[in-house]
Amino acid sequence: MTSIARRQFVRAGSAASGELYMAAQTGVVDGFEHDAGTVLASKLNEVVKSCWLTEHLFSPMVVVIGKRSLDKITPNLRPAFLKAVNDTTTQQRAIANDKAVAAVEELKRKGMTFYPMSAMDRAAVRKEMEARRSRSSSASTRCTSVP
Numbered sequence: 001m002t003s004i005a006r007r008q009f010v011r012a013g014s015a016a017s018g019e020l021y022m023a024a025q026t027g028v029v030d031g032f033e034h035d036a037g038t039v040l041a042s043k044l045n046e047v048v049k050s051c052w053l054t055e056h057l058f059s060p061m062v063v064v065i066g067k068r069s070l071d072k073i074t075p076n077l078r079p080a081f082l083k084a085v086n087d088t089t090t091q092q093r094a095i096a097n098d099k100a101v102a103a104v105e106e107l108k109r110k111g112m113t114f115y116p117m118s119a120m121d122r123a124a125v126r127k128e129m130e131a132r133r134s135r136s137s138s139a140s141t142r143c144t145s146v147p
Contacts, residue, residue: 024048035059036103045112053104054117056125061092 023029025047032044035057039045063085073081108114117125 020044021047033057036100036107039112040103040106045107045110049111050113050115051107052117053114054122054125059096061089061096063089 020029020032021042021044024032024044031052032048034042034044036051039048039051070078104114
């Protein structure tokens with residue numbers, strides 16, 4: 001892993017999102033972790049002109065329903081309900097992807113330069129994250145999905 005990548009992922013600090021614009025503008029922080037849509041909406045492109053495009057962010061879109069509520073859906077309606085959930089999730093993910101691509105293009109148009117993460121750095125970060133996940137998996141809560 002490159003020294004830049006190591007500093008990015010190992011020594012990451014945090015700033016409140018409402019304070020991030022000023023913190024980036026004044027140099028209190030020299031980077032942040034947000035998707036392109038948030039950068040555009042928050043106008044962070046006004047104070048930060050380059051982006052290391054890691055593509056590691058994923059905005060999960062899930063339907064959460066408790067077992068008691070799911071059990072209230074009659075057996076004859078449950079397959080249609082589950083199909084609607086699946087279809088909607090697929091549709092929303094496609095819409096989200098289109099919006100993310102459009103936001104990157106808009107940021108480029110506004111002068112932001114993107115630097116894609118190299119395959120070597122991506123593999124090194126993935127390896128490190130998997131090692132951390134396996135070390136902490138015994139303490140994590142497990143979630144299950146409805147078939």
